[in-house]
Amino acid sequence: MDKTDPPLLARQPILDSSLQVVGYELLCRPMPQDTLAWQNEHGDRATSEVLISAFNDIGIDLVTGGLPAFINFTSHWLHHPPIMPANSIVAELLEYIPANEENLAALRRLKKLRYKIALDDYEGDESQAPLFPLIDIVKVDIRRLPDLNNLPALINKYQQHNLQWLAEKVETQEEYRLCKEAGCTLFQGYFFSHPANVYGKRLPDNQLAVLQLLRILNNEDSKIEEVAKILQTDPQLSYKLLQMVNSAAVGFAREITSISRAIVIVGLDRLRAWANLIALGRLQEKPAVLREQAVVRAFLCKALVFSWPNLDDETAFTLGLFSLLDAFLDRPLEEICERLRLPVELTVALTNHQGDYGFILATTVRMEKGQWQAIDWNVLQGLGVSPAQLEWHYLNALQTANALLQNAG
Structure with a gap:
């Protein structure tokens, strides 16, 4: 990865009880602020930048070494999941997203797509309890807990859901010990590693082709043949689509070399989400x-x-x-x-x-x-x-x- 260019993203390891790395949280550069105001203004774009950088510009295998990527899902991404293979992503549901019926339905759709789901920055708020049957991992921000000694009771309270508990923002050996004894099996924080920059070269996108693709995809009467015609006029977008479909995590028996077949496999709804992802990113031109x-x-x-x-x-x-x-x-x-x-x-x-x-x-x-x-x-x-x-x-x-x-x- 070329360090002469600015870093495209940052990653922080997630470890298990034996201190083996089992995944990475991917973060945008500059680092996001942990506030609702920042998420409302920049959250969708930040997730877009992370997804484009990790999956298109660098390649997810190089970023995570085949381990799951924990990526923030704003309300937009919860309801419009990206095209990327679900088994390479852990969707981190931001703590600002309420547990209403609309969001619960979106979570059920994510589960059908085989996403693993984590609840981010949990502090013990009982209003989020309806989420627990649909999630796999609870990330507890131990810096926000009034008393770390209350963590065992919090974990025991929701034990029936067979959740994994992840202690985040662990900064000392003592905090690690207390979280482990409380029942946490996953850990993240400065005690283990600070976020590290990941470098790469941003791949260009053809602005005209992206806008044309969005126009076609947002027409309810669009046919696969129409979408294929747009993609067949743009090598960069076609490359990115086939790269996504042929990701090692997708697991098809044979590599996909036909653009039309790739569209059929992905589906127009997820292709629309992918085009929106590209549109949120930085668009460049080639002659x-x-x-x-x-x-x-x-x-x-x-x-x-x-x-x-x-x-x-x-x-x-x-x-x-x-x-x-x-x-x-x-x-x-x-x-x-x-x-x-x-x-x-x-x-x-x-x-x-x-x-x-x-x-x-x-x-x-x-x-x-x-x-x-x-x-x-x-x-x-x-x-x-x-x-x-x-x-x-x-x-x-x-x-x-x-x-x-x-x-x-």
Whole structure:
């Protein structure tokens, strides 16, 4: 992680009774203030920044080493959970969120999505007791307790819910001992570790594509095909979607290489939440000509793949679209392929132009650059693709890409 750039977030370890790290709380930079006023003004954006930095910019495996990430859920994120895989997140329900029926229903939905839920900064308020059947962990802010000796009685009072109790803001050996004896099995605080900065490079987002995506997703009559058209015009957003779906925590048997299939897996509601997440973050631009070049490559790769037996046209489209990701993201293609968990055949196609997909991409690039003599015509003609047909496919890819980009705009 490059420390020449400002830190993207901070993390503080959470330990069990044997003092083994079992997770990390992720915090935005600058550090959030522990007040209702700050949360009301900045809380949604702070969670957005943490999620984007951890899952998109750096990669959650690098941030937590495969351990759960404890992330603050404001009221907005409680009712609009992010697209990120639930088994890599512990949703920290902020103490300011009341235990009303609307919020309890949202918690039930989170449980159906398989989220683990923690109640943050608990002080013993009985009005929050209706939350306990739906949560897994209670984080007790021991600095706010009037007397730490009251902690055993507090834990015993709610023992029937099979809760895990986490003592936070532990600062001394004596506090750790008392909390452990009281029944806490998880611990966090300066006694163990101060929050540590996590560095990385922020990945850019195409502002126009994000706004177009939001417009389509917020139309109740939107179809998956319409959403796919927007994503297929933007390599950066497509990369982020596939990175999310192919996260190690998702656990699909095979990596997803089709944008349309990724949308089906995620669902439009969660995709809408993800687009809102991106919109809350920082949006940057890359030259429009680079985007056009990537889309033209995608359509030409997709056209050529029909001459090959047993190759997938949607995967070929993704191949062409992602062939310029190093220019979009300012990172080497090898690293990008690893982050996406792409199959070996696509990785070698993108990085070394090897294999059948690699041949298609190499042909596409040479056609684009006008390197007519470098094209392997013997192989193409063996597959029934003549020079005239290749030129026709290329011109058609140009026209199709231009039309799609104009309609998307």
